[in-house]
Amino acid sequence: MLELYHYNDSVCAQKVRVVLAEKGLEWVPHHVDLMKLENLDPAYLKLNPNGVVPTLVRDGEVVIESSDIIEYLDEHFPDPPLRPADPGSLERMREWIRLEDDTALLAVGAHTLQKFIKPHMQRLPSEAIDAYETNHPMKERGTVHALVGRGGDVPQFVLDEAAANLEAAISRMEEGLATGPWLAGETYSLADATWTPFAHRMVLLEMDGFWADGRRPRMADWWKRIQARPSYGEAILAYPSFAEIQPEHP
Helix, strand or coil, rough: CCEEECCCCCHHHHHHHHHHHHHHHCCEEECHHHHHHHHHHHHHHHHHHCCCCCCEEECCCEEEEEHHHHHHHHHCCCCCCCCCCHHHHHHHHHHHHHHHHHHHHHHHHHHHHHHHHHHCCCCCHHHHHHHHHCCCCCCHHHHHHHHHCCCCCCCHHHHHHHHHHHHHHHHHHHHHHHHHHCCCEECCCCCHHHHHHHHHHHCCCCCHHHCCCCCCHHHHHHHHHHCCCHHHHHHHHCCCCCCCCCCCCC
């Protein structure tokens, strides 16, 4: 039995849900509401000491970190295969996943925090924000979220650097897609599943100008193909997003 601890609009959870959908796997959902700080519940921290989502549990075996989870799923449920068979394409696939892990995750996180999460953090009582800052296992994340929760903003230089990093990543995708319709070549892979929620989030953040209007046509074509896949609707569009959810008031 597969169980997934996830948050509706987490890009990392979304990429795991995309892979689950691509493979047609059934799974038991456990929604961890990040806006209610359920990720810092002691019971959840026993599963995922980092206090983040997603977490996959398979018959008692726990796997954390979304990039590890998607490779785990492809290894244990290889039909259809989402890792290229040839070593060169496999390495390209992993390079795209590393680019997401090392660059895109922090970059979209900064803009998401400023635009979408800030109103939710600011409705929390001050003692909850203090506890979030003190108790989050990832101290820098706790500090930055607490800053905006107390009425601050993500520093502009951080947002500018994040936008530049995202545009650089999209530029690399435009170049990489010259070798085939998908990021690792001729076949859809975990690389495409990984970048699907990030492109979706950039649309919500109104950053799709990096590829729209003929600016990067190969990237635009890739995005159209991604949107046409059933997994995009099943794993992302079927769930509410930050853009649709109004913050609750105490």
